[in-house]
Amino acid sequence: MIIKTHKSIPSSEITEQSVFNQRRQIIKAMLAMGLTGSGAYSRIVDANDTKWQGISKGYQPKAPLTATPSDIVKNHTNYYEFSFNKSDSTSLAQVLPTDPWSVEITGEVEKPGVYHLEDLLSQQSLQEYIYRFRCVEAWSMVVPWVGFSLANLLKTVKPLSSARFVKFTTLFDPSHMPNQKDNNMLQWPYVEGLRIDEAMHPLTILATGMYGEALPKQNGAPLRLVVPWKYGFKSIKAIVKIELVKNPPLSSWSKSGPGEYGFYANVNPEVPHPRWSQSSERVLGAGFFTPRRKTELFNGYAEEVASLYSDMDLRHFF
Amino acid sequence: MFSRFITPYYLCFSLCLLPLLSIGMALVTDNLGADPIQTLHIRLGDWSLRLLWLTLCVTPLQTFTKWRGMAQYRKLLGLYTFFYASLHVIVYVWIDQGLAWGAIAIDIIQSAYIWFGVLAYVLIFAMAITTPKFMVKQLGKNWKKLHRSIYIASVAVIIHYYWQLKGNMAEPFFYLIILSLLLLFRVAVWFKNRKFTKMMIPTTRKIRVVKVESAVPEAQPLTGQSKAIVIEEIDTEI
Numbered sequence: 001m002i003i004k005t006h007k008s009i010p011s012s013e014i015t016e017q018s019v020f021n022q023r024r025q026i027i028k029a030m031l032a033m034g035l036t037g038s039g040a041y042s043r044i045v046d047a048n049d050t051k052w053q054g055i056s057k058g059y060q061p062k063a064p065l066t067a068t069p070s071d072i073v074k075n076h077t078n079y080y081e082f083s084f085n086k087s088d089s090t091s092l093a094q095v096l097p098t099d100p101w102s103v104e105i106t107g108e109v110e111k112p113g114v115y116h117l118e119d120l121l122s123q124q125s126l127q128e129y130i131y132r133f134r135c136v137e138a139w140s141m142v143v144p145w146v147g148f149s150l151a152n153l154l155k156t157v158k159p160l161s162s163a164r165f166v167k168f169t170t171l172f173d174p175s176h177m178p179n180q181k182d183n184n185m186l187q188w189p190y191v192e193g194l195r196i197d198e199a200m201h202p203l204t205i206l207a208t209g210m211y212g213e214a215l216p217k218q219n220g221a222p223l224r225l226v227v228p229w230k231y232g233f234k235s236i237k238a239i240v241k242i243e244l245v246k247n248p249p250l251s252s253w254s255k256s257g258p259g260e261y262g263f264y265a266n267v268n269p270e271v272p273h274p275r276w277s278q279s280s281e282r283v284l285g286a287g288f289f290t291p292r293r294k295t296e297l298f299n300g301y302a303e304e305v306a307s308l309y310s311d312m313d314l315r316h317f318f
Numbered sequence: 319m320f321s322r323f324i325t326p327y328y329l330c331f332s333l334c335l336l337p338l339l340s341i342g343m344a345l346v347t348d349n350l351g352a353d354p355i356q357t358l359h360i361r362l363g364d365w366s367l368r369l370l371w372l373t374l375c376v377t378p379l380q381t382f383t384k385w386r387g388m389a390q391y392r393k394l395l396g397l398y399t400f401f402y403a404s405l406h407v408i409v410y411v412w413i414d415q416g417l418a419w420g421a422i423a424i425d426i427i428q429s430a431y432i433w434f435g436v437l438a439y440v441l442i443f444a445m446a447i448t449t450p451k452f453m454v455k456q457l458g459k460n461w462k463k464l465h466r467s468i469y470i471a472s473v474a475v476i477i478h479y480y481w482q483l484k485g486n487m488a489e490p491f492f493y494l495i496i497l498s499l500l501l502l503f504r505v506a507v508w509f510k511n512r513k514f515t516k517m518m519i520p521t522t523r524k525i526r527v528v529k530v531e532s533a534v535p536e537a538q539p540l541t542g543q544s545k546a547i548v549i550e551e552i553d554t555e556i
Contacts, residue, residue, distance in 0.1 A: 076352030087351055137484060139353055185487075275481045277428035280421055282414065284352055291416035 052146050053212040058127030065130050068141035068285040070211045077218045081177035093217040096176050101222045107244040110158035124148035131228035134267045134299045140281040146209030151200040163244035166199040168192045171238045186252045192236040193249035229298040229305045231265045262318040267299035271318050334398040337365045359409045366402035374500040400446035431481030438474035441467045
């Protein structure tokens with residue numbers, strides 16, 4: 001005999017659609033946690049994953065670009081503060097506190113100050129920028145960033161005419177960043193710089209998200225620079241300080257290897273790195289037998305940015 | 319019937335296949351990470367380096383343990399070095415570069431670290447194809463000369479390895495230390511042999527001869543000082 005109980009399911013026990021849709025990810029995450037004993041994948045079960053779906057486009061590439069699968073972008077980062085291994089930063093970076101976050105904007109500006117990230121973001125309209133991303137190690141991907149024009153931010157603090165360069169600094173937090181604590185490899189904190197006209201260029205953005213979601217910590221949360229025509233190391237992560245300065249700042253990689261990494265670091269297939277060729281790149285996420293892609297001058301953004309360097313010897317100013 | 323294969327030699331033979339198995343597993347289960355071609359390429363390169371180092375370990379080990387009959391292991395490890403190095407090269411030429419010879423030429427010319435990889439592979443290739451007995455016979459004295467190029471190959475390999483690095487130095491440093499010790503051992507042996515060879519050169523020289531004589535007359539037998547040892551230096555021709 002079958003006894004049917006017609007007790008209805010309380011609404012508190014109904015799985016939310018968004019969670020149900022992620023059931024496989026959740027199982028994978030639980031398995032991963034069980035296997036590795038870490039909470040590395042806890043971010044996957046976060047609720048606000050679909051923050052900026054269908055956001056307006058900030059830059060339209062001439063030929064449509066297919067974004068690299070997001071799990072590749074999330075698990076292939078050069079975040080030396082955490083690890084020299086590209087996949088290890090994914091779990092190591094999760095301990096970094098990114099909320100609350102403030103950014104100091106200072107130097108040759110009329111309105112220097114320390115700003116809460118929320119306040120900065122509320123003044124900007126976030127848009128999607130689908131850019132090629134080319135690493136100096138000769139691999140590349142296509143990332144749909146969510147961000148805003150750096151120029152718009154700089155205008156709000158009113159740069160003085162004496163501001164000729166912009167210096168960016170990453171967070172210095174040795175208690176959460178193991179390689180800062182051990183003083184490994186580079187001189188910390190990480191520093192990058194742009195010429196003022198590069199910083200004011202409409203392609204230069206500050207990103208706070210990607211793939212319609214909040215920026216993952218390993219990808220530079222909560223705020224990173226993206227300069228699509230330069231090698232990836234210029235696109236500094238976890239920015240805490242933006243300084244407008246008179247003289248060219250010495251970037252971390254230039255300091256560590258002045259003969260190998262210059263101030264400009266423009267993507268250029270004609271100018272090899274002293275130890276390896278930059279003529280082609282491996283496109284991540286492409287099939288196993290997909291040939292390498294020929295690297296383009298300024299990473300394919302020559303039309304937009306070549307005029308910035310019209311009278312310069314790019315071999316000398318690498 | 320398989321018992322004759324259960325020997326240290328076949329154990330070593332099988333162990334050397336494990337890296338290939340593990341890389342193959344990672345390949346078919348799609349576990350090579352975000353940049354699978356690069357990972358595949360690097361892992362094969364890493365294993366050929368490790369096997370080359372192991373090949374260089376055999377002779378010192380033989381000297382220290384005085385255990386003869388290790389030559390077959392040196393040959394085995396050497397051939398496995400060649401095997402993994404070949405896969406490393408094949409992945410680069412075929413999978414990474416898609417047999418685009420023009421692009422490969424540009425890449426090699428512009429990448430200083432690859433020059434040393436090419437040098438190392440050419441030497442390892444030459445040593446591998448001269449492995450069969452008839453080649454050993456045919457080359458005679460030159461065989462040993464050719465196979466001494468393993469030292470040049472190992473130095474080329476470590477330069478090849480170091481020059482493509484950007485970040486972490488811990489593992490590379492470990493390999494550098496091990497290689498330095500292995501090469502230092504050869505230098506020490508070479509110095510020792512040179513000294514020994516010098517001693518073997520026939521010259522007129524003084525050698526110490528021990529002359530034992532009965533120095534005490536029989537008349538005083540009970541003094542306890544019955545014999546004295548006299549050491550004299552005399553000129554002798556060897």
